[in-house]
């Protein structure tokens with residue numbers, strides 16, 4: 782095969798590849814312009830940015846590291862909302878620990894609490910003698926947490942403490958001691974970073990006020 786022929790074959794291949802890339806690029810550009818962004822949904826007003834959340838969570842992780850060093854704590858995440866907070870928090874806690882999950886019934890699909898608390902998924906391990914740190918997204922009326930903390934204490938845990946990302950303190954009906962708190966927030970319905978409205982918005986990397994719950 783002559784040099785000339787190899788060169789012209791390569792040139793043809795280059796042109797073919799370039800045109801494939803161009804076509805794919807055009808399609809991607811067009812389709813991404815048509816997809817409405819959930820993160821910049823106009824029905825959301827950012828309350829706590831991703832950076833504010835991450836900075837505060839690192840601070841909390843530092844405090845928990847100091848308080849729990851050598852005690853092998855069991856962190857209990859409350860499904861589903863607290864998973865996001867738990868996963869960032871535990872990577873900021875530099876000591877031996879383990880995690881478990883529980884699911885507690887609360888709001889269902891509306892923005893009002895039912896007042897009824899039920900355990901939907903219980904622990905798979907005994908907690909007797911363990912130092913427990915419950916990790917929750919938000920304390921609102923306090924009904925869920927006061928029930929859960931008392932329940933865990935009654936199982937003979939060595940200690941039971943609470944880390945909550947948000948405290949909607951104005952709506953408290955039952956006293957709950959928050960040992961590690963991220964932020965106090967006003968009485969508004971918030972979504973994002975695990976918190977949902979009818980299962981939507983958990984994937985936002987920030988916390989936002991939902992301006993109109995009935996709006997698309």
Ligand code: IMP
Pocket residue numbers: 862887888894917918919920921922923924925926949969970971972976977978
């Ligand atoms: P509490 O029993 O009233 O304290 O309710 C706690 C639960 O209600 C939380 O774990 C959340 O699942 C839910 N909740 C309370 N306030 C909000 C909110 O503003 N946005 C989303 N979920 C909330």
Ligand code: MG
Pocket residue numbers: 859860861862863887918919
């Ligand atoms: Mg919850």
